[in-house]
Amino acid sequence: MAERPPVVDWTRDFDHNHPDWSQDPHAIWDDLRRRCPVAHTDRYRGVYLPVRHDDIRAIAYDTEHFSSRRISILEKPPISAPIPPVTSDPPRHRPQRTMLLPAFTPAAIGELEPVTRQMCNELIDAFIAAGRCDAAADYASHVPTRVISRMLGVNERDGDRFRTWIHDLAGDSVEDGVVFTRVIREIDAFFRAEIAVRRTNSRSDLIGFLMDQTIDGEPLSEQHLLGTLRLLLLAGIDTTWSSISHTLLHLARTPEHRRRLATEPALMPSAVEEFLRVLAPVSVARLVVKDQEVGGCKFAAGEMVLLPYPAANRDPEKFERADEIVLDRQENRHSTFGLGIHRCIGSNLARMELRVAIEEWLRRIPEFELAEGASLNWSRGLVRGPRSVPVRFLPV
Numbered sequence: 450m451a452e453r454p455p456v457v458d459w460t461r462d463f464d465h466n467h468p469d470w471s472q473d474p475h476a477i478w479d480d481l482r483r484r485c486p487v488a489h490t491d492r493y494r495g496v497y498l499p500v501r502h503d504d505i506r507a508i509a510y511d512t513e514h515f516s517s518r519r520i521s522i523l524e525k526p527p528i529s530a531p532i533p534p535v536t537s538d539p540p541r542h543r544p545q546r547t548m549l550l551p552a553f554t555p556a557a558i559g560e561l562e563p564v565t566r567q568m569c570n571e572l573i574d575a576f577i578a579a580g581r582c583d584a585a586a587d588y589a590s591h592v593p594t595r596v597i598s599r600m601l602g603v604n605e606r607d608g609d610r611f612r613t614w615i616h617d618l619a620g621d622s623v624e625d626g627v628v629f630t631r632v633i634r635e636i637d638a639f640f641r642a643e644i645a646v647r648r649t650n651s652r653s654d655l656i657g658f659l660m661d662q663t664i665d666g667e668p669l670s671e672q673h674l675l676g677t678l679r680l681l682l683l684a685g686i687d688t689t690w691s692s693i694s695h696t697l698l699h700l701a702r703t704p705e706h707r708r709r710l711a712t713e714p715a716l717m718p719s720a721v722e723e724f725l726r727v728l729a730p731v732s733v734a735r736l737v738v739k740d741q742e743v744g745g746c747k748f749a750a751g752e753m754v755l756l757p758y759p760a761a762n763r764d765p766e767k768f769e770r771a772d773e774i775v776l777d778r779q780e781n782r783h784s785t786f787g788l789g790i791h792r793c794i795g796s797n798l799a800r801m802e803l804r805v806a807i808e809e810w811l812r813r814i815p816e817f818e819l820a821e822g823a824s825l826n827w828s829r830g831l832v833r834g835p836r837s838v839p840v841r842f843l844p845v
């Protein structure tokens with residue numbers, strides 16, 4: 450990782466790639482919420498950081514002043530590689546999104562539950578006899594990769610390639626235009642080959658489904674098709690992986706929670722919402738396209754805004770005992786899947802994967818703890834989660 454200048458003052462010089470942020474961004478956001486609820490930095494060519502729920506919500510809903518044309522924060526001007534619908538603004542966004550929804554309904558996702566359970570068990574079979582594993586690398590990272598591969602109709606054994614692409618697009622190397630262009634070319638070549646196969650023999654998978662879509666009576670352009678396929682492949686992998694591995698880390702450290710879930714399985718739906726809320730992985734960005742004022746602060750056109758949805762979830766103005774995981778919390782309108790028109794299309798899928806992954810783990814490995822001397826390795830950037838969670842299984 451490139452050496453970064455130390456942060457002098459988080460209110461006017463924050464850096465979302467700083468190791469302190471990766472280790473514990475909530476400590477930073479809590480402090481900012483008390484002192485300066487909209488922080489700013491001149492790094493990355495100028496970025497604002499609101500940390501109160503209501504300000505984050507107002508910006509996410511305001512597509513007139515805040516555009517999704519740019520959703521990541523980079524040192525250099527990014528190379529344009531749209532991934533519709535997430536990088537589209539109204540009015541183009543709505544039809545691009547609507548056509549995807551039938552593939553992600555609760556009924557469509559429900560059909561994937563048995564195979565997801567089977568995949569989780571195959572993963573557990575591979576390490577249970579050893580009495581230990583890395584819950585992030587050996588388990589959590591594979592569950593969403595295998596499920597989305599199955600949905601798309603591509604080879605589930607290609608998972609390592611997909612994770613390498615994510616790594617290259619999320620790390621420092623994304624600043625390197627050569628790496629970025631190479632990865633996009635590789636993904637596009639991968640999908641072009643898959644599309645060609647389906648042009649000769651149609652298939653009823655997600656790629657085939659997308660190839661059949663039209664907008665205003667016209668088939669999707671190749672750029673649109675490839676952009677959306679890139680999004681569908683990548684949007685659900687490191688996000689869901691982070692939620693599963695962070696939840697397992699929490700359970701490894703919290704015996705009373707894993708025991709309660711093992712003995713009261715009916716708690717699982719509300720517990721999953723709490724894991725999603727408190728351990729939320731995803732922040733996104735917007736480009737300010739017109740000057741605006743939110744929460745008493747001015748946002749100047751041309752700069753970026755970072756929207757930390759995980760901070761919105763821990764705002765004490767919005768949630769009682771905001772930092773605490775309350776397994777049976779009843780009212781839980783969290784922002785983990787975003788707010789406004791870009792709210793996550795994959796939320797039913799992510800919820801199912803998280804629930805099934807935790808249910809199967811607890812059924813087979815009810816007692817476990819962090820391995821002695823375990824070092825956790827946190828991802829950097831806008832999707833945050835532990836990438837290494839070494840655990841040891843305990844006798845029951």
Ligand code: HEM
Pocket residue numbers: 509517520534535536546597680681682684685686688689692729730731732733758785786787788790791792793794795796798799
């Ligand atoms: C725990 C797992 C996940 C989290 C926390 C998450 C979070 C998010 C967030 C915060 C957004 C809003 C982005 C914005 O405001 O600009 C979003 C959008 C999106 N997510 Fe997810 N996501 C997860 C899993 C998935 C999965 C499994 C898929 C399926 C492939 C998926 C597909 C999408 C798509 C297509 C959008 C764009 C929606 C639009 O622009 O209208 N996500 N997600």
